[in-house]
Amino acid sequence: MSRAAIFPIIIALGVAFMVATVGGTITxxxxxxxxxxxxxxxxxxxxFGIIWTVIFALIxxxxxxAWEKAPTRRDTEIMLGLFALNGFLNLMWSFVFFRMxxxxxxxxxxxxxxxxxxVLIIFCGRFSKIAAVLLVPYLIWVTIAGALNYQxxxxxxxxx
Numbered sequence: 001m002s003r004a005a006i007f008p009i010i011i012a013l014g015v016a017f018m019v020a021t022v023g024g025t026i027t028x029x030x031x032x033x034x035x036x037x038x039x040x041x042x043x044x045x046x047x048f049g050i051i052w053t054v055i056f057a058l059i060x061x062x063x064x065x066a067w068e069k070a071p072t073r074r075d076t077e078i079m080l081g082l083f084a085l086n087g088f089l090n091l092m093w094s095f096v097f098f099r100m101x102x103x104x105x106x107x108x109x110x111x112x113x114x115x116x117x118x119v120l121i122i123f124c125g126r127f128s129k130i131a132a133v134l135l136v137p138y139l140i141w142v143t144i145a146g147a148l149n150y151q152x153x154x155x156x157x158x159x160x
Contacts, residue, residue: 008067016060019087020052026094032101039151055138059083062124062134069128082120089113097149104159107149114142 029045043051063083070076089112097106117139125132153159 008064012060012063012067015063015083015087016056019090020056023052023091023094026091026099028098033098036103036152037155039148039155042148042151051141055141058134058137062120062128062131065128065134066124066131069131071127075127079120079124082116082123086113086116086120089116102159103149103152104157107146107153110142110146110149114139114146117142 063079066079067076070079089109093106093109093113096102096109100106117135121132121135121139124135
């Protein structure tokens, strides 16, 4: 494998690891969080780490496939910008929900996150069907997280 082929893999894995690590430090499971009523269908707590690990691995792989198949430098730049925006929105949800303790605001932020995933799927799918397919579980998981977030609001609101 050439250096040029390894570079996107190292970057994608590094960025995914960084976003996951920062997200983990923002996610504070404290007395406030444990006092929230959760819907009966909420996954057990230990599942979140497992699911997010798989999701971040798939995001990194999608980034590698999209990077390798992007037809132009401009497409690569746009794609990287979309992944960066998505990573920022992913971190912001954790910050708003856990640090600001505002599930109500986090729900609206999650809509922006969901839309950013959809845009990534559509944009990357133009030149890498594999990248688009690898991002679908992320969209599904964020949809589930959105439903869970909404239920937390219904069961515990108002906030602030």
